[in-house]
Amino acid sequence: MTRHRTSGPALRRSTLGRRSGMTPRDLLAEALAGVLQRPARSALTALGTVLGVGAFIAVLGLTGTAASQIDSRFSELTATEVTVKDTGGHDAGHVPLAFPPDADERITALNGVSAAGVFWNVRLRADQDITTSFLGTSGTGRSAVRPQVIAASRGALQAAGPHLAQGRTFDAFHERAHQQVAVIGSAVAARLGITGVQNNPAIFIGSTPFTVIGILGDVDRKPDLLMSVTVPRSTAEHIWGPPADDRASMLISTRLGAASQVAGEAALALRPDHPEYFKALAPPDPRTLRSGVGGDLSSLFLLLAAVCLVIGAVGIANTTLVAVMERTGEIGLRRALGARGRHITLQFLAESTALGLIGGLIGTSIGTAAVVVVSAARQWTPVLDPTTLATAPALGLATGLLAGLYPAWRASRIPPAEALRR
Secondary structure (H helix, E strand, O other): OOOOOOOOOOOEOOOOOOOOEOOHHHHHHHHHHHHHHOHHHHHHHHHHHHHHHHHHHHHHHHHHHHHHHHHHHHHHOHHHEEEEEEOOHHHOOOOOOOOOOOHHHHHHOOOOEEEEEEEEEEOOOOOOOEEEEOOOOOOOOEEEEOOEEEEEOHHHHHHOOEEEEEEOOOOHHHHHOOOOEEEEEHHHHHHHOOOOOOOOOEEEEOOEEEEEEEEEEEEOOOHHHHHEEEEEHHHHHHHHOOOOOOOOEEEEEEOOOOHHHHHHHHHHHHOOOOHHHEEEEOOOOHHHHHHHHHHHHHHHHHHHHHHHHHHHHHHHHHHHHHHHHHOHHHHHHHHHOOOOHHHHHHHHHHHHHHHHHHHHHHHHHHHHHHHHHHHHHOOOOOOOOHHHHHHHHHHHHHHHHHHOHHHHHHHHOOOHHHHHHO
16 A cells, blocks of 8 residues: 655644645755655666766865876976077078087076076988997897987986986086987887996997997987987087088976066077077976866866766756655545645655755765875865865755656645546
């Protein structure tokens, strides 16, 4: 037999024939009774809202947290990097290398510069390979590869922030004496079979021998050095001449806050007679990069959160509609006792809204906990906007309200006589 549930204070009709009414207190009591009467179904119904709101909080929290980390790393590396391009001006055909021999010293003398150096890509002929000899093999045992050869001053290597796996970088003596030495990246060393520099291994660029004095394990800037052979600038000019097709550049490492100033002064410091030969590239605003990265992450994951909310809304609507069908007799009894259509609508809307609000509160708690746990695991500082935390439960409430509109309308349209016959 179907159980008909009527609440004493829910429907009030006086002996004087006044219209029935439902106070907010009665509405809240009916909503909680409807949710608690079937706790398992209510929990499963609210699950979609829990996931949607939890994803909403976690996405915004983790995006803000990650953006703050991106901002700090950007400030430490990219915000302290300036690149100066050798354009050659209008006399490019007569100025193959506009950087003066003491370019490193001129830029390093500027206030705020930590290290600076000139570099360019060496253009080898088609028949010039890079070869080496493997220890303990018969015959020549030579293996040829074609990595990029980079001519760089010692200041350029310092500005790149090298982390050496073995050996050292070249110094002022190597440059002054045109020493045929090289620093190779870890990727090149692996391809050539060089595992150490203790025995002074030699490589051959074409027919010219170079002694490997260092192997780069990592760099802070200019990661193509890990896949290249780097030789002193003076040695490259002595053997292959100045750069022809590829123009030279200068890499400058600055202290925080000095990049824009150095970029404005670099061209005049290098060539007071022809500052137009150079174009300095200052780093972009870190806030622009952070907002761009954060926007991309937010757009992607908020879409997933919206899908979860839609699923939650569909679940609430489906369950509320099933409840309307199951409680048709109850609806008829209420209508017979004086409840009007709007009272039935408000009752079912209150139940679906309560489910959405409960799901929003639980989802907010889970999302906040996820942000804190992930931040603690990565040793980050969690960033959560209080406005977002306050908005998330309201988002769940709105989801439940919208999901209950159609079932509540259907319930209010059931004729009392037909409902009592079921």
